[in-house]
Amino acid sequence: EDQVTQSxxxxxxxxxESSSLNCxxxxxxxxxxxxxxQDPGKGPEFLFTLYSAGEEKEKERLKATLTKKESFLHITAxxxxxxxxYLCAVQSASGGSYIPxxxxxxxxxxxx
Amino acid sequence: NAGVTQTPKFxxxxxxxxxxxxxxxDMxxxxxxxxxQDPGMGLRLIxxxVGAGITDQGEVPNGYNVSRSTTEDFPLRxxxxxxxxxxxxxxxxxxxxxxxGGRVTGELFFGEGSRLTVL
Numbered sequence: 046e047d048q049v050t051q052s053x054x055x056x057x058x059x060x061x062e063s064s065s066l067n068c069x070x071x072x073x074x075x076x077x078x079x080x081x082x083q084d085p086g087k088g089p090e091f092l093f094t095l096y097s098a099g100e101e102k103e104k105e106r107l108k109a110t111l112t113k114k115e116s117f118l119h120i121t122a123x124x125x126x127x128x129x130x131y132l133c134a135v136q137s138a139s140g141g142s143y144i145p146x147x148x149x150x151x152x153x154x155x156x157x
Numbered sequence: 158n159a160g161v162t163q164t165p166k167f168x169x170x171x172x173x174x175x176x177x178x179x180x181x182x183d184m185x186x187x188x189x190x191x192x193x194q195d196p197g198m199g200l201r202l203i204x205x206x207v208g209a210g211i212t213d214q215g216e217v218p219n220g221y222n223v224s225r226s227t228t229e230d231f232p233l234r235x236x237x238x239x240x241x242x243x244x245x246x247x248x249x250x251x252x253x254x255x256x257x258g259g260r261v262t263g264e265l266f267f268g269e270g271s272r273l274t275v276l
Contacts, residue, residue, distance in 0.1 A: 077256075079263045088161075088247050088267030089200075096256065132200070136263035144190075144215070145263035149199035 047072045047137050049148035057154045058123055066118040066151045068133030076138035078116050079145060080109050083130045092131075123155045159183050163248050163268035170238045170275045178233040178271050180248030188251040188261040189231040190215070191223065193244040194270075200247070206231055207261065238275045246271045 048071040058064055070078065077096050081089035093102040095111040102109045106127060108119045118131055130152045134145040164179045182189065190205035202215030206225040220242060222234040231250075235242060249265040256262065 076258065076260070077263050079265075081265075086270070088249075088270050089265070091264050091266070094256075094262070094264055134263055138258070143260045143263075144202060144205065145265065147200040149197070 047135055047146040049133055049135055049146050051131075051133050051148035051151050053151060054149070055152045055154075057156065058120075060124055060155055060157050061122050063119070063121045063123070065120070066131055066153070068116040068118070068148055069114060070116070070133075070135045072135045072137045072146075074138035076136040076143075077145075078111055079134045079136070080116070080118055081132040081134065083132060083150070085129075089132055120153070123153075125155045125157050128153055128155045161248055161250055161266050161268040163246075163271050165271060166269065167272050168274070170235075170273065172239060172275060174238050175234070175236050176238065177235075178246055178248075178273070180231045180233065180268060181229050182231075182248075182250040182266070183229065184250060184252070184266065185228060186250035186252045186266070187228065188253075189225065190249050190265075191221070191231070191233045192247045192249065193217065194247060195244050203233065203246075235273075238273075240275045242273065243275045244273060246273060 050069045052067045080092040083089040093109040098113045110117050130150045132150045134147045136145045161182045187208045191203040192200045201217045204223040206212045248268040254262045
């Protein structure tokens with residue numbers, strides 16, 4: 046059974062204080078790992094897809110990296126508008142399964 | 158560009174009432190799904206569909222019904238609402254891609270959500 050564990054559950058940062066969110070996963074062959082951002086009262090919004098260990102993707106102050114067991118979402122010099130819940134999901138390459146499995150998310154608050 | 162549209166955004170029901178949450182997408186995506194999101198539980202898959210006429214159960218299907226008569230629409234029916242069904246419901250769609258081996262990609266497009274309260 047695919048499993049996704051995100052840590053920490055909640056993170057408070059000061060504006061400009063860089064940090065990382067962690068997504069540990071167990072999957073029978075990784076087809077893809079996905080990061081989403083969810084603002085309060087909204088649906089999740091897709092950020093990145095990572096397919097293989099060593100891959101990196103960047104978007105503004107966010108950089109996602111992938112190893113064989115975990116992914117990190119690095120936030121450089123965050124701003125208050127980066128406050129949101131960040132969700133990680135994995136998609137297995139085994140059998141006919143293609144339904145992504147989601148973690149419970151990390152709630153990020155960036156204080157001005 | 159509408160993307161995924163859910164209605165209603167808010168609904169209050171009494172125990173035992175029935176209702177339908179509507180979901181429509183205009184991206185010609187073959188894959189559509191329904192999730193519920195509860196505090197501390199994350200997103201849990203209720204039902205999904207890989208194309209018109211094809212539906213399957215997810216992790217928490219009990220008490221919910223779906224159908225997929227067209228590519229665009231994927232309604233979720235609550236036949237007899239219970240307080241345990243109080244939640245925020247999200248509809249999501251996706252497409253198949255060569256990068257995902259020709260299968261449905263995990264890049265999901267979500268609606269804005271429907272907040273349901275059952276008294």
